[in-house]
Amino acid sequence: MPDKKEIEKMIIDFLDGGGYLALGTCKDNIPRVTPVSFESEGMTIWIVADPGGKVENMKANPNVAAAIYSRIEEGVENISLQIQGKAQLITYENNRDEFMERAKKRGMIERLEQRKNKETGLIYSPFLKKEVPMEDILKRITFVKIEPDEVTYLSLGGPEGGKRFKWKKNE
Template identity: 40%
Template sequence: MVTDKELERLIIDFMRTQGMCVLATCSNNVPRASAVEFFPDGTTLYILTEGGEKVANITSNPRVSVAVHTQFTGWDSIKGIQITGTAEVGKAGSKIFEEGAEAYRKRRGLKGVSIPDFMNIIKIAPKKIEYLDTTLKARGLGVRHVLEY
């Protein structure tokens, strides 16, 4: 059995090894999936973006879904997460913008680099994270786990 604390650690460690995700948003019953780079802080994700339809969608409907996964190389090595949560958009000068800029700098190993003011930062706070890891089977554990906040 995997405890919630162990599961959260597995998820955080997994997100540190990945750089891209698919962000799904929806507005007026029209879904949109965007492949974007993300910057994690614990289980919170930050995404830098100039704007576009995903930002407009989040503004009208903050509920989002995010998928992060490894490349498929075989049934015994599948790893991925599905996040269901809420998103907020931060503009320059906001707390979200500063948090996201720090997550960006930390991941990239940059100090003192500023994010241009025209950028937006999306903050995704998870409500539920579904973790799939078939390598856990070798340790006698289940391969699907759910962490809810």
Template identity: 30%
Template sequence: MDYASIQEAEQDYNRKLEIDFVNVLKRTARHPGPDELRARLVRFLRNNAVGTLATCWQDVPRSTPVRYKSRDVDIYILTEGGGKIYTIRRNPNVSFSVYGRYAGFTTCRCVQIWGRASIIETREDAWAEALDIMGLKARPDLDAVDLASVQASMCIIKIVPQRARILNLPVGILNAEVIFTQLPA
């Protein structure tokens, strides 16, 4: 068998496999309403702690893994500043993704959020509330850090979702979308 024949057979196999996956997904798919989707999103965000923040400025994308906390659907990220803050100040439209533990195709769970980010700085009234949401008093990993000495450069990114896409294969949710507000044009 020549290389072209092997490649063609592999492509044919992959096409059949893709059709099988699509058929399995169609049989298990369900379409929950917005209240259930929102509740699942809140629970998923609460049960995870690491996500990826995507920003973009002047056609230069940036993707940063971050630790976060959530309250309802809002996301809070403590940061020392840097490129993501510079970019958000110029373009507050962001995307944020969180992935659940992956143990095979049928266990896939993730959310992708599109929203607007704002920066909460130490001198703002919202700082104390954001710190409380972040649970900093109960963070053993920060006990050794003197927050007062680094507070001047610290800030919290708050993301208010405008829409989210949810994939939760174990319960049959296939890229369901929930809209909170419309993204600006």
């Protein structure tokens, strides 16, 4: 049985490889699962979210669950993660410094600058269907930072058969 550090390394190695993420949120006892793309830094998961149900759910209840998995194939090892944790919503208005750092790191600011109308200084927003100041676009974006409390690492179909390891933040 691997120790906590070894399990953490296995989790990070899998996260670094990408995959699919199904994000589970809940508000007023009504669950919601949303497929999203993600990035990771160590054990931290980052998601970019537009306004909508998942953001509203996380405002009301920051407890989230996620399943991260790769395409399931016969005859090969299939790895997945089941995650429980807390979501922190980082917006242009509630934490501008961290928001801008994340937006620059992802190349968002550079891409928006390239789309800027040289005459008006405005940027076309496909969501709003008009040109707006960059700040208006940035105010629509929420970075979701998920810090896991517990992760279950599952491996099925590999040469060693099934493996299941649990990582807990506070153990």
